[in-house]
Amino acid sequence: MAITNHERVGRTLQALRDGLAPYVAREAEEALADQRISKQTLDKFLSDPNLRERPIAEWDASALLRFMWDAWNSVFRDSLGHTDRSLVSELREWRNRWAHQKAFSSDDVLRVMDSAERLLKSVGGTEQAAQIERERKELLRLIFDEQLRSEQRKAKTKLPESAAASLTPWREVIEPHDDVASGHYQLAEFAADLWQVYKGEGGDEYRDPVEFFRRTYLTESLSQLLVRAAERAQGKGGDPVIQLQTNFGGGKTHSMLALYHMFSGKRPADLPGVEQLLAKAGINELPKMNRVVLVGNRMKPGSPSKKEDGTEVHTLWGELAWQLGMAAGGLEEARRAYELVRKDDENATNPGEALQELLQRYAPALILIDEWVAYARQLLEEQRLPGGDFETQFTFAQALTEAVKAVPRTLLVVSLPASDDADEVNDIEVGGRRGREALRRLQNVIGRIESPWRPATQEESFEIVRRRLFKPIRDNEAFKKRDLTARAFADMYREQASEFPPDTREADYEKRIRASYPIHPEVFDRLYNDWSSLARFQRTRGVLRLMAAVIHVLWENGDKSPLIMPASLPLDTDEVQRELVRHLPDNWTPIIDKDIDGPNSLPVELDNTLPNLGRYQATRRVARTIFLGSAPNVGAAQRGLEARRIKLGAVMPGEQPAAFGDALRHLASRATYLYQDGDRYWYDTQPTVGKLVEDRAEQLKRQPERVYEELERRLRKALGSKGEFAAVHALPRSAADVPDEMETRLVVLPPDKQYRSGNGESAAMKLAREILESRGSAPRHFRNALVFLAADENDYHDLDEAARRYLAWKSVLDDKEQLNLTPFQVRQAEAQLAEAEEALKARIPQTYRWLLVPEQAGPQSEIEIRPLNLRGQGELAPRAAKRLLKEEQLVLQLAPNVLRKHLDEVPLWKDGRHVELEQLAAYFASYPYLQRLQSPRVLLESVERGVALLTWYVDSFAYAEGYDAEKGRYVGLVAGQQPPKLRQPAGLVVHPDVAQEQLQREVATSKPGAAEPAAAGGTGSVTADKTASVADVAGERSEADEPKPRRFYVKRRVDPADLTKATQELAEELVVHLAKLPGGRVEITIEVAAEVADGIPAEVVRIVRENATALGMEPQFEEE
Structure with a gap:
């Protein structure tokens, strides 16, 4: 009975409960014993009404997961990792959805099962994990069956149609023969069988002379053979003996069939192509020749052949005589012909001169002998069979060739396997030592007389295959479409010459x-x-069988590609795969299913997950191309295909070759059986080092802490540049790790604190709020000085995978001696490690792409965190700063009028009169409704520029060193001119109305006849005369009315890390001004005090004492 997805989730949660319960109970008991958790904390759970005081072993999944989450740090942190905690959080959410009867898609169920299985494996619940794995696989099978039931075969093989949409599909230009299109052909039909045709059996394309020549392409060599045979038949010359010698399947039998049919008695005009051929040679008519067909593997030298009249024929020469007579006049004539050699046939002796008499009586004659070696090797040397012995066979061969040469209008055609060296010839055709000896002896005999013959060239083979598989193109429009397709491919090869092999640029390739x-x-x-x-x-036979299967599948599936390419071969179909694999020495089927083609293969997975590759199914097409070009060459010295030739077999006009290069790189980095050496790629039956890497990367899923350590190390290294930030805080685990300072800093959250788009409760958001609200146990003051950078939850999986692959490749290289890696494998591992390194580097900015920025609409509003999605590559901090600057969320320069606007509108004035500069800097660093300044330095520079403005009263403010409350006046008040250099946020920013009031008052009372002050709201500095400023007047009053100080003293505590900077500042800002005064004497004392709770080591005592003495100081060390 089928179950629902909701029921599947319930069963998964039950299995999860069964596996978690003993683990949680064990860990809780241990934590109680170690006092890592109190009895009171545990009692809170036990007192839950839903648990009814039940022991932990009886808790349901919800209680177990809640307890694991709440007691994580005290109970489970040591035995489980960060990833496991994320799984606990996720499974709690899924359990709540299940409890509230929410709907679950199949993808949801798979996610629940996967997460539960991973958590169970981490806690040792292997039995329950195995149960979930079985149910997950069953669900995957059901999903797959449901999706592919109606379109399974078509979906597996069809390539994208948009690639070369402007070109006419091949199926609309040329049509396969009916038997090929329908798939009703028999594979045996592609094997020309001379004996079967002689018997009147087989398909019309081989048995019927007219149909045979209609589907036969007359190559140059075959044409010459037919012309010479016709000349011999007419007694006008020609060669008496022709030896056809090629590799296995090289067209020997087909050539014999052409001769057999040409001399069948049909007029040349009835045979397509033959009339024109013979006419060129001046031959108009052909005699009907008496045809003899001897096929060695169809005749048994150990048992006689019984004829219709009871005559028993024992030898080849007996069969030769019988067939000549039968061809000339039927059964009666066959008996008369046989009588000429009967004694030699019965005694298995060489007929000698009787052969010449036989041929003279029955000329014109055509004798076709195929597979002679196969017959001769069955004969014995010491024992005579009915067919004769081994030695007699060659004396007969010599006698026959001499007889044919002597008798006009007779032609002997013999086929022999090709071999430059008989010892190296293929045993499939020859068959061991006796076969090799038979071949050598026959070559010696026939070679003395035979006329040379060569098989079809490769280009001619194209037409042979095309003509057998496809109907002729007869429509002129179809020819134009064919030519347009050829031109489009040729143009692509020329225009993108660097992407394809050099020979494709030539005109001949078109x-x-x-x-x-x-x-x-x-x-x-x-x-x-x-x-x-x-x-x-x-x-030829092998090509025909394979391409017939390919064309049938593509035709049935509606393939709309402009050409049938190596990448078009549907290796995921049984008929095509079987036709290829049967020729290979090893079992390639599981390799094809895993690494090359099929619904569960790696190329399909890559195409489905990477859109730029899936658009073309580029990985699948690349894999098919590599297989076709490399599978036959296992063990060869020069292995594989170059990248350019792979693209040649896969890319069509309108597509981007670069996408196929990307597919090749992705495939090479992950495939188990794909090897790479430089620019060459090939498949092998032995797994690559990549398989070992794949296993090790999978093992690292159970060691997330190692992955986290690597990511942490790389993140800290990647954060070397802080950009426009004052500082960068890397990977804090809590709020206490981030100091509370005024300068704007970037806080890069740990990898396990990820942000999910649209989820305000993600781990990243929670930690960001925690840091924003407090620093340890104390509240945080400067909340507007922090922004956060977090990893994307979805992209983190890719980052985790990249890190695991890098660590796996590194471990393989570290263990290369123990693994006994070959030099090639070491080179491969080094190349892959470098690629994994680059991939990991690229993944970090791709993953850390969420900038979490605190914002506040106004003083009364709540602080919110706004996510900004960063794009592109680049260093983390500079990229984040650039985006903040673009969004005006980080300010490097603050215009004085903007500062004035903040002061007035918030407002920030103290009692409407002034604001302390230090307090103002704190305001900007604290409240997100104000602009986020890079540091207080931005504020100081804004104040300096604002005070110096001639329009200060309208656009900015004034500055004062302090305020004398007793006298009700500002000390060192400056407006409309450059103030003292502000190095620290000290002093006051004064409201322009208040400053204007004091300046007018002081100018009016400074001295008689002084100029009138500028009117309120005017511009310019306020002065006592045309040349003296208000500041000068204030200085004159100070010097006249107040006594001068005689001594100066200052004391400052210095952080040891800032000693050099602090010393330089004191010298430049204080000492230089005091030392140049007449009669002045400046004394500077430096005091260093250190206290070490555990005591100062002896080595450090020695070093410090020696260095202090060398500097002229007397060091003192105390024990108390």
Whole structure:
């Protein structure tokens, strides 16, 4: 009975409870014993009415997860990692959704199962984890069946249609033969069988002379063979003996069939292509020749062949005589012909001169002998069989060739396996030592007389295959569409020459595309150059069988590609995969399913997860191309395909080659069986080092602390540049780790404190609020001096994976000696480690992309945290600062009129008169409704510029060193001119009305005849005369009325880290002014006091004592 997703989640939670309960009970008991948790805390849970005083082992999943979350730091932190805590939090949310009867999608259920399984594995609940894993796999199977039931096969093989949409699909230009399109062909039909045709059996395309020539492409070599045979038949010359010698599947049998049908008695005009061929040679008519077909693997030298009339034929020469007579006049004539050699046939002796008499009587004659080696190797050397012995066979061969040469209008055609060295010939056709000896002896005999013959060239093979698989193109519009496709590919190869092999830029390549249309020439190149080297791959026959399967699948699935390319081969279908794999020596099926093609293969996974690759199914197409070009060459010295040739087999016009380069890199970094050496790639049946890396990376999922340590190390390194921030605080674990200071600083949250878009309760938000509200146990004052940078929850999974892959590759290189890695594998690991390093570096800014910025609309509003999504690469802090500057959330320069606006509108004036500069700096650092200043220095510079403005009364303010409450006046009041350099936030910012009032009063009373002060609201500085400023007047009054001080003393505590800076400041700001006074004497004393609770080590005592003595000081150390 089918179950619902809600029920599946319930079963998962029950399994989770069963696995968690013993672990939680064990950890709680241990925590109680170690006093890490109090009995009172535990009693709070036990007193919960829902638990009814039940022991922990009987708690439900909700209680267990809540207890784990609340008691994490005291009970579970030591045994579980940060990732496990995140799983606990997530599973609590899922459990609450389940309890409230919320709907669950299949993806939701898979997520619940995965998270529960991971947590159970962490706590040792292996039995329950295995149960969930089984149910998860069952759900995946159901999902897959549901999605693919109706379109499964089509979805697996169809490539995207948009890639070359402007080009006409091949299926609209050329049509396969009916048997190929429907898939009703028999694979055996592609194997030309001379004996079957002689018997009148087999398909019309081989048995019927007219249909045979309609589907046969007359290559140059075959044309020459037919012309020479016709000349021999007419007695006008020609070669008496022709040896056809090629590799396995090289077209020997097909050539014999062409001769057999040409001399069938049909008029040349009835045979497509033959009439024109013979006419060029001046031959208009052909005699009907008596045809003999001897096929060695269809005849048994150990048992006689019984004919219709009861005659038993024992040897090849007996069969030769019988067939000649039968061809000339039927059964009666066959008996007469056999009588000429009957004695030699029965005794298995060489017929000698009887052969010449036989041929003279039955000329014109065509004798076709195929698989002679296969027959001869069955004969014995010491024991005579009915067919004769091994030695007699070669005396017969010599006698036959001599007889054919002597009798006009007779032609002997023999096929032999190709071999430059008989010891190296393929045993599939020859068969061991006896076969190699038979081949050598026959070559010696026939080679003395035979005429040389060569098989079809590769280009001719294109047409042979095309003609057998496709109907002819007859429509002129179809030819134009074919030519447009060829031109589009050729243009792409020329315009993007660096992306493709050099030979594709030549004009001849466009001709090749037209000649092989609709199959891309690269398909033929790989099949004829690479696959034909396999002993089991019968050149033309093997290509026909494979391409028939490919074309059938593509035709059925509505493929709309402009050409059939290496990347088009649907390796995920049984018929195509089987046709390829059967030629390979090892079991490639699981490798194809995992690393090359199929619904669960790595290329499909990569295409589904990376949109820029999935757009073209680039990874899948790259993998298919590499397989076609590398699988046959396992064990070869030169392995694999270059990246440019891979693109040649995969890229179509209108697509970006760079996307396929990306696909290649992604595939190489993750595939188990894909090797890389420089720019060459190939598949092998042995797993790469990448498999070991994959396993180690998977193991690191159970060691999240190692991944976190690596990420923390890299984050701290990445935060070396602080940008426009005063400081950067990296990875605080709590609010106490972030100091409370006025300068604006960036707080980079730990990797496990991630932000999820739209989730105000994410871990990142919670920690940001905690830091913003307090520093340890004390409240935080300067809340407007902090912004936070957090990792994206979704992107963190990719960052975690990148870190695990980096650590896995590093561990493999560290263990290279123990693993006995080859030099090639070491080079591969080094290259992959470098790539993993770059990937990890790139992932950090991609993941740390959420800037959490405190904001406040007004003094009465709540502080909120606004997320800003950062884009692009770059160093973390400078990138964050750049975005803040763009959003005006960070200010490097504050205009005086803006500062004046804040002072007036908030307002910030104290009793409407002034505000202390130090207090003003604290305001800006504390309240997010004010602008966020880089540091108090920004405020000081704004005050300096504002005080110096000639329009100070309207646009800014005045400055004073202090306020004398007794006298009711500001000391050192400055307005409209440059104030003293402000190095610290000291002094007062004075309201312009208040400053104007005092300045007018002091100017009026400074001395008789002084100029009238500027009117309120005017501009310029207020002066006592045309040249003296208000400050000068104030100075004159001070010197006349007040006594001069004679002594100065100041004391300052200095942080040891700031000693050099503090000393320089004291010298520049204080000492230099005092030392230059006449009669002045300045004395400076430096006192250093240190207290170490655990005592100062002897080595440090020695160093300090020696250094102090060298500096002319008397060091003192005390024990108390």
